[in-house]
Each structure stands twice: as structure tokens, then as C-alpha cells.
Amino acid sequence: MLLLVQSSLAGQTPMAWKAGAADVDITPDYPVRLSGYGSRTAETAKVAQRLHANALALQWRDDKPAVIVCVDNCGVPEAVRAEVLKRLAAGGRLIADERFALHSTHTHCAPMLTGVLPCLFGEELAAEHAKHIERYTEDLTTRIVTIIGQALDRMENARLEWSVGKVYFAFNRRLKTDSGFQNAQNFSGPTDRALPVLCVKSADRKKLIATYVSYACHCTTLGINEIHGDWAGLAHEELELRFPDSVCLIAIGCGADQNPYPRKENRFAVEHGVAIAKEIVRLINQPMLPVNGPLNCAHQEVMLPFDKLPTLAEWQTKASDPNKHTAFHAKKHLAMLERGELIPPALPYKIQVWNYGSDLLTINLPGEVVVDYSLRFKREFDPARTWVNGYTNDVPCYIPSQRVWEEGGYEGGGAMIYYGRPTRFASGVEDIIAGTVKRLVPQEFSTRRVLSPVGPLAGEIKP
Numbered sequence: 203m204l205l206l207v208q209s210s211l212a213g214q215t216p217m218a219w220k221a222g223a224a225d226v227d228i229t230p231d232y233p234v235r236l237s238g239y240g241s242r243t244a245e246t247a248k249v250a251q252r253l254h255a256n257a258l259a260l261q262w263r264d265d266k267p268a269v270i271v272c273v274d275n276c277g278v279p280e281a282v283r284a285e286v287l288k289r290l291a292a293g294g295r296l297i298a299d300e301r302f303a304l305h306s307t308h309t310h311c312a313p314m315l316t317g318v319l320p321c322l323f324g325e326e327l328a329a330e331h332a333k334h335i336e337r338y339t340e341d342l343t344t345r346i347v348t349i350i351g352q353a354l355d356r357m358e359n360a361r362l363e364w365s366v367g368k369v370y371f372a373f374n375r376r377l378k379t380d381s382g383f384q385n386a387q388n389f390s391g392p393t394d395r396a397l398p399v400l401c402v403k404s405a406d407r408k409k410l411i412a413t414y415v416s417y418a419c420h421c422t423t424l425g426i427n428e429i430h431g432d433w434a435g436l437a438h439e440e441l442e443l444r445f446p447d448s449v450c451l452i453a454i455g456c457g458a459d460q461n462p463y464p465r466k467e468n469r470f471a472v473e474h475g476v477a478i479a480k481e482i483v484r485l486i487n488q489p490m491l492p493v494n495g496p497l498n499c500a501h502q503e504v505m506l507p508f509d510k511l512p513t514l515a516e517w518q519t520k521a522s523d524p525n526k527h528t529a530f531h532a533k534k535h536l537a538m539l540e541r542g543e544l545i546p547p548a549l550p551y552k553i554q555v556w557n558y559g560s561d562l563l564t565i566n567l568p569g570e571v572v573v574d575y576s577l578r579f580k581r582e583f584d585p586a587r588t589w590v591n592g593y594t595n596d597v598p599c600y601i602p603s604q605r606v607w608e609e610g611g612y613e614g615g616g617a618m619i620y621y622g623r624p625t626r627f628a629s630g631v632e633d634i635i636a637g638t639v640k641r642l643v644p645q646e647f648s649t650r651r652v653l654s655p656v657g658p659l660a661g662e663i664k665p
Contacts, residue, residue, distance in 0.1 A: 218495060220261040221402045222356030223412035223449035224349040225442075228274065228342055229253045229429060230313055234334045237276040238310025240322045240527065240620065242427050245331060250428040250468075251435050253312055255346055256451045258402065258412050259353040260362075262495030267357075268301040268556070269350055270414060272451040273342070274431045274438075275312040277597025278304055280552075280568075282315065282343050289347045295354060300501040300554060303566050304346075305453035306593045308421045311430035313338045318597060320622040321534065324526035359405035363490035364562055367397040367481040371433075371474045372419035374573070375461040376611060383611030387463050394418045394455060394576045397478065398589040399485050400493065400562075410448040413441065413482055416591050418455030418573055423462045423471040433462060436475025441482055452478070454593045456577075458570035458600055459613050494559040500642045501555070504635070505548040506601075507628040509615075514539065531619045545624050549598060553635065555642040563587050563647050565639055566594040567601065572613055574603035575632070579639060583647045599623050604632040 229252045233245035253274040261267040283304045290297055314322075316339040327335070374391025377384045400414040421432045431438065434452045441450040464470045512520065512532075517539070520532035535545055554566040565579055571592030580588050592601070599621040606614045607629060615626025640648075 217359045217405060218263055219360045219362055220357040221360035221362070221411055222259045222353045222358065223402070224257045224352035224356065225449045226255050226345045226349045227252055228255045228345050230338050230341065232334060232337070234313040234338050235327065235331050236311055236427060236429070237314040237319055237322065238422070239425060240324060243323070244427065245334065246427050246429065248428045250311070250426065250430040251439070253429060253431055253435065254438060255342070255349055256438075256449050257346075257349040257353040258414055258449065258451055259350070259357055260497060261357060262497050265496055266298060266301060267354060268497050268499055269297050269353065270303045270305070270451060271346060271350065272305045272307060272453055273346070274307050274309055274435050275315060275342070276306065276308055276310055277315070277318045277593065278306045278342075279315060279317045280596035280598075281317055282339065282346075283595055285343050286346050286350070289343070290350060293351070295351055297350070298499070300499040303554060303556070304595050305451070305591060306597055307431065307434040307452055308454050308593050308597075309430065309432040309434060310422050311424055311426060311428060311432055313429070315339045315342065319620050321527060321531045322620050324530045358411075360411060361403045361405060361407060362493035362558070363401045363403070364493050365399055365485045365488070365490040367399065367485050368395050369397050369417060369477050369481050370395055371462050371477060372417065372457065372460045373463045374459060375420070376459050376606070376609070376613065383609060385461075385612060387461070391459075392573050392577060393460060394573050396455075397481050399482050401486050401490055410445050410486070412449045412451060413486065414451040414453070415478070415482055416453040416455045416589065417478060418457040418576060418592075419460045419462055420457055421454060423465045423474055424468065425466060433471050433474035433478065436472055437478035440476055440479035444479065444483060453591050456567070456571040456573045456575045456590055456592045458592060459572045459606065491561065493561045497556060497558055498644070499554070499556050501552055502638050502642060503550055503552040504638050506551045506631045506634060507548045508546070508623065509625050509628045511545055511547065511624050527619055531622065534622060535624060549623065551598075551635070552595060553638050553642065554595060555639065557644055557647065560646055561587065562589065563643060565590045565643070567592050567635070568594060568596040569598050569601040570613070570617075571601045572603050572606050574605055575601070575635070578636065582636075582640070583643055587647065601631070601635070602627065604629070607631070
């Protein structure tokens with residue numbers, strides 16, 4: 203029998219937190235194209251595992267509530283997030299933009315959403331396929347709004363605790379070869395295998411309300427054309443089997459250049475999911491660190507400049523390329539120019555920083571963010587109190603570090619074509635992001651270093 207250990211909660215003010223959580227099944231009951239892999243050409247109605255969206259509402263004393271949502275999808279776009287906030291406000295549930303974190307698990311076995319990876323298939327979608335994608339996008343939006351309302355309605359007095367474990371199936375996937383960087387296991391490449399876990403318990407500590415975790419790894423153990431949550435969905439399923447009255451929220455860290463290994467078989471996805479769940483259970487059955495408020499939330503939008511845009515002649519040449527993805531991407535941009543539209547010179551990028559008093563710092567970054575960012579921020583801020591997420595609030599494209607940008611390859615710029623971006627980023631986007639994060643992070647996290655036997659140590663992170 204699993205027991206919730208009563209943690210050392212010295213310093214935590216009783217009844218200061220309120221929390222509520224909710225879960226909803228988001229599996230479609232109609233055929234739909236799946237996202238993530240461009241080789242798929244058909245819709246599917248086969249469900250290998252149910253998909254979920256989960257919400258956690260948090261409130262410190264009389265402050266405004268904050269909401270965390272995790273969705274089993276390759277990437278939930280900013281447009282869906284904005285619509286969710288709009289509908290909540292219309293229903294009298296006003297959640298401030300900076301106090302809403304929307305994570306995607308990045309499973310490649312979930313339905314495509316409108317506006318995400320528009321050039322993934324290298325061709326226009328059949329009208330019926332596009333209709334189903336639009337239908338699912340609307341269905342998902344509605345269900346996210348519903349579970350946020352449910353989480354807010356279920357708020358009760360609560361206690362927050364956190365700790366960090368480690369899971370070992372993530373490996374760097376950028377292997378240098380004579381012909382460039384190959385998508386293959388790189389044993390010596392940088393990784394961050396930390397598993398931060400936020401545990402939300404009832405005030406009397408007898409009930410586990412929710413667990414919220416993050417792991418820096420692609421959710422791509424599987425490549426089947428069937429609906430499935432991959433390792434994140436299996437971890438969610440495993441944990442809620444163990445704690446059936448709780449809600450498990452799984453986010454993805456800076457795992458854009460990290461793959462699960464081994465992969466390609468269902469048994470490996472099960473092993474990865476169980477590894478996550480077992481580590482969560484191990485942590486919550488040991489003393490964890492108390493998390494106090496207030497929960498301060500800040501964000502800032504910056505512009506990430508693209509490199510030199512192709513000329514009209516260059517677009518025309520690309521439109522005749524034998525590679526269908528290159529040609530389709532170019533034709534999309536030529537059509538924009540013919541309509542008199544401006545090809546954007548930069549990408550809007552909203553950075554979000556939350557700090558739970560002086561106990562925990564979370565940095566939320568949109569897009570497929572490479573591991574260098576989490577390693578950098580853990581070095582620059584307190585590694586014992588810093589948690590970094592990617593795939594949050596939008597998934598517009600890959601976000602390379604300066605190192606990855608200079609090396610090139612898929613994460614360095616090659617993947618931009620599938621996201622419909624005009625070209626790779628200009629040099630220097632890492633400094634833009636890091637400088638903005640530094641301005642948003644409270645100074646206290648840069649000056650007070652905490653080494654705890656419960657929290658992570660800098661030496662645990664492989665540089």
C-alpha cells in the first residue's frame with residue numbers, strides 16, 4: 203500500500219494555499235489526421251490510448267488564481283490559448299494572461315490542430331481532413347475551458363511541496379557525422395534528466411490533489427498512426443491508477459534535442475511511462491520541500507529576428523524544388539507576396555516566469571526549446587530552486603541555442619520549413635531570451651544559493 207509521508211513543513215503557513223484540479227478525456231470520436239510526422243497521409247480513428255487534458259488551479263491567500271493546464275498534443279498554439287482566456291473572461295472567470303501556463307506533452311500521436319505545423323505534409327490537406335482538424339481544435343478549446351472552470355470550483359485548502367528526482371531514458375539526439383548532424387543517440391551530448399515534481403495535498407495531508415511534473419525529452423517513443431499519449435500519457439495513466447482520486451499533469455522541459463531511448467516499440471513507451479511514475483511515487487513518499495507563496499507571475503513578449511529573408515527570385519527557385527516540402531513551403535510564401543502580405547521578419551515570443559515566494563522558480567518558454575537553455579538557467583539562477591519548461595503557451599517552432607544555431611542541422615534551422623517559418627533565426631536569439639528571463643526573475647534567485655538534500659544540486663546536471 204502506498205502512503206503519503208507527512209513532509210517537514212516548517213515555515214509553511216497553514217491554509218494559505220487553495221488548490222483544485224480536474225481531468226478531461228480529449229480523445230476524438232471521429233477520424234482525424236495526427237500531427238508530428240509528415241509521412242502520415244491518412245486520417246485515423248484507431249485509439250491505442252485515451253488522450254487527456256488536465257488543469258490545476260492555485261491561489262495564495264487572497265491573490266488572483268493561477269492556472270496550469272497540460273494537454274496531450276504535439277503543440278497547442280497561442281491562438282487556442284488566447285481563445286480559452288477570452289471564453290473564460292466572458293463567463294466571469296477572469297484569468298490574467300501571465301497567470302495561465304498551457305503545456306503541451308508533444309506526443310506525435312495526437313490530432314493535428316489548426317495553425318500548428320502548417321507545412322508538415324508538404325501539400326494542402328483534403329477538405330474533409332481540414333474540416334476534422336478544425337472540429338477537433340474547437341472541441342479541445344471547449345474542453346480546456348471546461349476543466350479550468352472545474353478546477354477553480356474544486357479549490358480547497360491545500361499544501362504545496364516539491365522535490366526533484368532523475369529519470370534516465372532521455373538522450374541527446376544530435377550526433378555529429380562527416381555529413382552533418384544526424385538524428386541519433388549521442389551518449390556524450392548535453393542532457394538534463396531532472397524530474398521536478400510539485401505535489402499538491404489537502405490541508406490535512408490525507409489526500410493527494412495533484413502532481414505536476416516535467417521531463418526534458420521528446421515524447422516520441424512511438425510513431426504509429428494511432429491515437430496515443432506516448433510515454434507522457436502512460437505516465438499519467440500509471441500514476442492515476444496508483445492515486446485514482448488525484449490528477450497528474452505532465453509537462454515537457456527543454457527537450458527539443460532529446461529523444462527517448464530505446465524507442466519505436468510500445469513496450470518501450472510503457473517502460474518510460476512507468477519510470478516517470480515510479481520516480482514520482484518515490485519522491486512523494488519521501489520528505490519534500492514546502493512551497494510557500496505568494497505566487498508572482500510575470501511575462502514579456504520579445505521579437506526573435508529571422509535571418510535574411512529569401513528574395514522573390516529565391517522563393518521562385520525554391521517553388522520548383524523536387525523536394526515537395528521545400529516547394530510547398532515556398533509556394534505558401536509566394537502566395538503571401540502575391541496577396542500583398544508582409545513576410546514577417548521576426549517571431550513574437552512570450553516568456554513567462556513564476557516564482558513561488560523564495561522557494562521555487564519556474565521559467566516557461568514557448569516552442570521546442572533545446573536543452574542548453576535549462577542548463578544555462580540552472581547555472582545562472584539557483585540550481586536547487588529552478589525549473590524550466592519548454593512547449594509552453596505556444597509551439598511556434600524550434601528554439602535553438604547559439605551553439606545549436608552555429609552547428610546547424612534540424613534543430614538549428616532545418617525544421618523551420620515544417621512550421622511554415624520563412625527561414626532560420628538570426629544569430630543571437632539565445633541572448634535575447636536569456637536577457638529577458640534575467641529581467642523577469644527576482645533578484646533573490648540570483649543571489650541566494652540553496653543546497654538541500656531534497657532539492658537538485660548543480661552537480662547532478664550533465665553539462
